[in-house]
Amino acid sequence: GQSLEQPSEVTAVEGAIVQINCTYQTSGFYGLSWYQQHDGGAPTFLSYNALDGLEETGRFSSFLSRSDSYGYLLLQELQMKDSASYFCAVLTGGGNKLTFGTGTQLKVEL
Amino acid sequence: NAGVMQNPRHLVRRRGQEARLRCSPMKGHSHVYWYRQLPEEGLKFMVYLQKENIIDESGMPKERFSAEFPKEGPSILRIQQVVRGDSAAYFCASSPGWENTEAFFGQGTRLTVV
Numbered sequence: 001g002q003s004l005e006q007p008s009e010v011t012a013v014e015g016a017i018v019q020i021n022c023t024y025q026t027s028g029f030y031g032l033s034w035y036q037q038h039d040g041g042a043p044t045f046l047s048y049n050a051l052d053g054l055e056e057t058g059r060f061s062s063f064l065s066r067s068d069s070y071g072y073l074l075l076q077e078l079q080m081k082d083s084a085s086y087f088c089a090v091l092t093g094g095g096n097k098l099t100f101g102t103g104t105q106l107k108v109e110l
Numbered sequence: 111n112a113g114v115m116q117n118p119r120h121l122v123r124r125r126g127q128e129a130r131l132r133c134s135p136m137k138g139h140s141h142v143y144w145y146r147q148l149p150e151e152g153l154k155f156m157v158y159l160q161k162e163n164i165i166d167e168s169g170m171p172k173e174r175f176s177a178e179f180p181k182e183g184p185s186i187l188r189i190q191q192v193v194r195g196d197s198a199a200y201f202c203a204s205s206p207g208w209e210n211t212e213a214f215f216g217q218g219t220r221l222t223v224v
Contacts, residue, residue, distance in 0.1 A: 031211060033211070033212075033213075035213075035215075040147075040199060040218070041217060041218075042114075042201070042215040042216060042217045042218065043153065043201065043203075043213075043215045044215070045212045045213060045214070048211045048212060050211075087152055087153070091210060091211065093166065094208070095208060095209040095210060095211065096141070096158060096165070096166075096205075096208055096209065096210045097155060097158065097166060097210070098143070098153075098155065098203075098210055098213060099155060100145075100152040100153045100154070100155075101152055102151055102152040103151075103152050
């Protein structure tokens with residue numbers, strides 16, 4: 001089976017940088033994805049890493065180390081609207097099965 | 111260009127009744143996934159379907175739960191004889207092809223069993 005670990009809560013101030021870590025144990029690893037969810041709404045895709053290294057998309061970056069079974073999501077220039085839950089998810093099964101972590105609730109304060 | 115559409119958004123059922131949740135994938139998407147989310151928890155994979163085929167149902171409870179994605183019309187997740195433990199948010203996601211590197215989720219159906 002698959003298991004993922006990420007912190008349950010992170011608090012940061014507006015304008016700061018925050019890193020949310022994710023470690024995973026899985027078989028048939030295909031890639032690591034990150035999703036954002038506001039107040040139980042629709043999860044929205046943020047990023048996907050299939051290879052080692054950093055992927056940058058605007059204020060958000062995601063990193064993957066396959067050898068360490070580890071990844072992180074980096075959020076820069078935090079804004080109040082970034083307060084949400086962030087989920088890492090491993091993609092397995094040849095690329096179609098997403099298994100989600102339990103999520104990290106990010107609180108951005110003034 | 112509508113996204114993934116789920117209905118109803120909220121559903122209340124008495125214990126023992128049936129719940130039917132519908133999901134229309136994004137235009138051009140033929141792969142549908144159903145997830146269940148309990149409060150303060152992550153999304154748990156239930157089933158993966160393509161048109162007229164169940165590809166992976168390893169996350170579906172063996173009893174009372176079934177899913178279909180007919181040639182025409184939305185995908186349906188059916189829960190028979192609901193119990194209080196079925197109360198959760200059920201999300202549907204779709205992707206255009208086999209690789210689910212970017213899943214598009216609907217707003218979910220919140221099922222409450224009373």
